[in-house]
Amino acid sequence: MTTTKRSPCPVACTLDIIGDKWTLLIVRDMHFGRSHFKEFMDSPEGIATNILSDRLAKLVQWGLAEKFPSEASPGRDAYRLTSKGSSLGPVLKAIADWGLAEIKGTSKRLLSKGK
Amino acid sequence: MTTTKRSPCPVACTLDIIGDKWTLLIVRDMHFGRSHFKEFMDSPEGIATNILSDRLAKLVQWGLAEKFPSEASPGRDAYRLTSKGSSLGPVLKAIADWGLAEIKGTSKRLLSKGK
DNA sequence: TTTTGACACTTGCATTATGCAAGTGCAAGA
DNA sequence: TCTTGCACTTGCATAATGCAAGTGTCAAAA
Numbered sequence: 001m002t003t004t005k006r007s008p009c010p011v012a013c014t015l016d017i018i019g020d021k022w023t024l025l026i027v028r029d030m031h032f033g034r035s036h037f038k039e040f041m042d043s044p045e046g047i048a049t050n051i052l053s054d055r056l057a058k059l060v061q062w063g064l065a066e067k068f069p070s071e072a073s074p075g076r077d078a079y080r081l082t083s084k085g086s087s088l089g090p091v092l093k094a095i096a097d098w099g100l101a102e103i104k105g106t107s108k109r110l111l112s113k114g115k
Numbered sequence: 116m117t118t119t120k121r122s123p124c125p126v127a128c129t130l131d132i133i134g135d136k137w138t139l140l141i142v143r144d145m146h147f148g149r150s151h152f153k154e155f156m157d158s159p160e161g162i163a164t165n166i167l168s169d170r171l172a173k174l175v176q177w178g179l180a181e182k183f184p185s186e187a188s189p190g191r192d193a194y195r196l197t198s199k200g201s202s203l204g205p206v207l208k209a210i211a212d213w214g215l216a217e218i219k220g221t222s223k224r225l226l227s228k229g230k
Numbered sequence: 231t232t233t234t235g236a237c238a239c240t241t242g243c244a245t246t247a248t249g250c251a252a253g254t255g256c257a258a259g260a
Numbered sequence: 261t262c263t264t265g266c267a268c269t270t271g272c273a274t275a276a277t278g279c280a281a282g283t284g285t286c287a288a289a290a
Binding site: 010012 | 121123158161202205209215
């Protein structure tokens, strides 16, 4: 991928990857063990299929996630974080902490199993 | 402002605020002491005036930043982070750290005075 | 074996956000 | 008065997003 860098700033460059309303939510779901398309769909935010499809492809392209053959459903693929993707953990935590502290109505234990 | 919450997840709610490619860059600039419209414009990423104007208004609306009379240019306003905005520091740091570690070509000391 | 249904997408299209250029209003300085 | 700089706003083209509907693949059910 040849994304043109806006600047050498690590914040700007990181935002070029996770600077949208959906990417990090998928990373969050993967972080909590979700791996199938449907599981990401089941998250309470309600991502559209085309957006999810696009973001999964980008996550793989960027090396943050990888496809692997699902064991639960033979013949199907699933997704999981690579080490590069997992290293976003502190970012996720900092964001979650800020939200919990500054936005009322937020709470942990959001990830109830969709079904 | 009546932004409808996508979910009670603190990550999702925080992304509703900072989930774009520009907001956090302005927060970064304020964090480093920038306060005037022109100073934000001078950042290397090259934000468009209408986007900057929009984001500054939203930052104020959300309580992350506040206007105050500029001392450098009397009669003009300037912007600075509120304590709520300043508390995004750890988010900024986590993102910067990730970028520095995972994206080549990034470096600190990005913020050279525009002029 | 045919059908059904779930899953993982893709496609089309309307709506919204973004990017760029140009224009406006205001205050200080020449 | 005329100009200059700053802080915006406005218009418009392009790109991203959201929603609904359609497609292909497989596997279990009939």
